[in-house]
Amino acid sequence: MKYKVERNTKYDFAGQSYASKYPNLHRYPATMLPQIGIEILKELNIKSGRMLDPYCGSGSSFASGLEVGINEMYGFDINPLAVLISKAKFTKTNVPEARSESQKLRTNIYEFLKDENNFNKLKSPKIKNIDYWFSKEITQNISILKHFIYQIEDENIRRLFSIPFAETVRVCSYTRNGEFKLYRIKPELITDFNPDVFGVFFSRLKKTLDIYQVIYYPKLKKGVKISVEYKKFEPKDDFFDIVLTSPPYGDSKTTVAYGQFSNFANEWLDIDYARKIDSMLMGGKTEKKLYKDGLIYDYLYEIFKKFEKRSYEISSFYRDLEFSINKVAKSVKKGGYIVYIVGNRLVKDVQLPTDQFIAEKFEKQDYKHLITYERLLGNKSMPSKNSPTNKKGVKKSTMITEYIVVCKRKK
Numbered sequence: 001m002k003y004k005v006e007r008n009t010k011y012d013f014a015g016q017s018y019a020s021k022y023p024n025l026h027r028y029p030a031t032m033l034p035q036i037g038i039e040i041l042k043e044l045n046i047k048s049g050r051m052l053d054p055y056c057g058s059g060s061s062f063a064s065g066l067e068v069g070i071n072e073m074y075g076f077d078i079n080p081l082a083v084l085i086s087k088a089k090f091t092k093t094n095v096p097e098a099r100s101e102s103q104k105l106r107t108n109i110y111e112f113l114k115d116e117n118n119f120n121k122l123k124s125p126k127i128k129n130i131d132y133w134f135s136k137e138i139t140q141n142i143s144i145l146k147h148f149i150y151q152i153e154d155e156n157i158r159r160l161f162s163i164p165f166a167e168t169v170r171v172c173s174y175t176r177n178g179e180f181k182l183y184r185i186k187p188e189l190i191t192d193f194n195p196d197v198f199g200v201f202f203s204r205l206k207k208t209l210d211i212y213q214v215i216y217y218p219k220l221k222k223g224v225k226i227s228v229e230y231k232k233f234e235p236k237d238d239f240f241d242i243v244l245t246s247p248p249y250g251d252s253k254t255t256v257a258y259g260q261f262s263n264f265a266n267e268w269l270d271i272d273y274a275r276k277i278d279s280m281l282m283g284g285k286t287e288k289k290l291y292k293d294g295l296i297y298d299y300l301y302e303i304f305k306k307f308e309k310r311s312y313e314i315s316s317f318y319r320d321l322e323f324s325i326n327k328v329a330k331s332v333k334k335g336g337y338i339v340y341i342v343g344n345r346l347v348k349d350v351q352l353p354t355d356q357f358i359a360e361k362f363e364k365q366d367y368k369h370l371i372t373y374e375r376l377l378g379n380k381s382m383p384s385k386n387s388p389t390n391k392k393g394v395k396k397s398t399m400i401t402e403y404i405v406v407c408k409r410k411k
């Protein structure tokens with residue numbers, strides 16, 4: 001290995017889950033354990049300054065930053081559900097008002113249901129193949145919920161309510177809930193599937209408000225500024241002191257389908273390109289060109305020899321990753337740090353050294369690679385097995401370790 005990798009058991013956090021310390025407000029795939037971020041920030045002695053997460057997802061890096069005392073943070077993600085979760089967690093919202101809004105919502109729905117003529121007031125939802133995924137009754141009840149949530153005047157409270165709304169939509173659809181991708185439950189289960197939309201929503205709303213009040217609200221002290229934007233990161237010269245991020249491991253189609261996982265939430269919340277998100281994420285668009293630059297080439301060439309098309313797909317991911325690294329690199333102040341937490345995925349029996357790729361690209365941009373820690377991956381909720389050779393029954397672990405790559409910008 002060109003860039004030093006050190007096995008570090010301190011970062012395993014064996015037996016600890018995300019939920020144990022920082023319960024998420026909404027499920028999200030491949031979340032980072034905030035404990036890792038906290039530990040590495042402490043190790044680098046970073047207690048203040050500006051932090052960037054260009055792939056912020058549900059915002060675990062912000063939880064890490066707050067814990068060590070950083071109070072100015074910037075996050076970006078092009079999945080609207082990710083931005084919704086991050087913003088809901090890290091925006092100061094008046095909880096007592098939210099609770100009374102919940103009571104108002106119950107009353108409004110109760111009154112609304114008394115008169116069937118009210119149903120004409122509902123906008124028809126724009127969901128692709130709606131009848132395949134939702135029963136008529138469920139669609140109607142979700143539409144009622146949405147109708148009233150959209151009427152909440154306070155933007156922050158409305159956002160917090162959209163979280164259990166997004167969960168409810170998924171739980172009440174015919175999707176198999178344990179999966180990230182959209183698979184429909186078996187036909188024989190459909191006749192018995194009749195969840196109580198309002199019951200699900202209000203119980204999740206209570207849970208959301210409780211977690212927010214106990215875990216997140218107290219951390220949002222005066223002076224804390226966390227901005228989360230719903231776009232790709234654009235460079236800002238010499239602006240950040242630290243970058244803490246866990247980028248995707250590969251394209252969404254063949255690794256973690258963030259877009260598919262978020263599809264119903266995004267569609268019901270009026271994102272008209274919801275179905276296209278996976279192709280907009282890193283590596284989502286394939287160019288018929290092998291990536292030839294640097295140490296990853298040998299590995300891609302191995303794949304190319306037997307699986308040309310596949311090698312192009314993976315090349316596109318690395319091309320996008322390099323492009324993004326270049327933007328991030330110039331945005332960090334001299335003497336600042338970058339911490340990337342990644343996995344080295346296995347494709348067609350080739351283990352792709354993404355950690356080395358990242359170190360190499362930052363070094364090319366005037367950074368010094370300090371260390372890469374290897375940690376055991378015990379807690380990430382993501383598919384750990386696939387069939388990399390595409391031979392039926394041959395399953396291998398795609399990733400059992402994860403890498404924490406640390407580089408410093410030269411002064």
Ligand SMILES: C[S@@+](CC[C@H](N)C(=O)[O-])C[C@H]1O[C@@H](n2cnc3c(N)ncnc32)[C@H](O)[C@@H]1O
Pocket residue numbers: 028029030031032033054055056057058059060061076077078079082231232233245246247248249258280281282
């Ligand atoms: C591994 S996840 C981040 C998880 C996050 N650390 C958490 O704990 O929730 C990677 C994220 O990158 C986002 N993403 C992928 N391509 C992107 C791009 N080009 N610009 C911004 N975000 C992108 C995905 O939507 C996903 O939320």
